[in-house]
Amino acid sequence: MDKFEAAFNAIIEADQKVEPRDWMPEKYRKTLIRQISQHAHSEIIGMQPEGNWLLRAPSLRAKQVLLAKIQDEAGHGLYLYSVAETLGISRAEMNEQLHNQEAKYSSIFNYPTLTWADMGAVGWLVDGAAIVNQVSLQRTSYGPYARGMVRICKEESFHQRQGYEIMVQMAFGTAEQKEMAQDALNRFWEPALMMFGPHDADSVHKNQSMDWKIKRESNDHLRQRFIDRTVPQAEYLGLTIPDANLKLDPSTGSYTHSPFNWDEFWNVVNGNGPCNQERLDHHKKAHYDNAWVREAAAAYAEKIETSVA
């Protein structure tokens, strides 16, 4: 082992942070690039299901709030792309990997948002699940990623609260609104739980990522924390979690749940979800349609830099 590798191991051992110019194993770098670019793509693709409701928001207030939330998601995507860039991959390469499906994004965004209540369910459940994961990642061993997570977590709690506020309005509204809220919960519950990834026993990257302290807590552990926090929130709304086997185990204080439909999960991961094609096509179209903007900006920058004035 050379002195660089020893220094890297010492940093991990002592719970310190690895910084961009520190020596790191190639596999550590690759794992981070894969995870962080996937995280970034999720933030960016995640703007689409919400953007779907921007022009149909029920009030000016709702529209302003949703717009601010979507702008935050763009910001989160950009923080994360910046973090990945410190590992030696360019933004253009990451876009390319997204477009040729070498890089993935969270499967949850391949589900459609059918009613306004879905804006509530997305904020409450999808952002809620993301927060549980991201709070844990604030302690990840790669310095820029950890700092990005701190910044993101500060902003996310607004997202979850705006989602829950919509759920409250719908659940305590007309019978029809309550039905929409229940329907949104029914459709998003299991996909939100599957955002935490495969069970620990089936997780491909788990052990090495835990050893390197990239991941700090296991998928199942984080998922259980999310369930335990969320069930009482659903109870307040008077909505029913769509799982007949959901039960509080008094000895642990945790809820048990039915097995998930992993075939569905892998089907969506592998590109066959209801909106996979649409999401990707939309991203490509926006990227290529706006090529002229990038070209004009480059031409303008060159002109002002070479001008004497």
Add this chain to the structure above:
Amino acid sequence: MESGVKVWEVFVQKKSGLPFKHVGSCHGYDKKMAIQNARDLYTRRGEGRELWVVESNAIVSVPLDEADAFFDPGEDKIYRHATFYKIPEGVNHL
């Protein structure tokens, strides 16, 4: 890298009297776009009163394999620390 776009490092000063702090990076084709992008990305909630952007490749740093030798002279001059000196008992304000 797509032609012409540059990476800029972003520094934010939260309040007057505080040092500028590195917060991350952003993209921009020119200085004006870079500082506007930095504002939109890092100060959406009043996190700063002033911003600096610096082209990433303008930053000079110490080559990693020279870092030990480079910082070495700072290690052995313990007389640069106040604790090195013995002050007679009863003498105050030193």
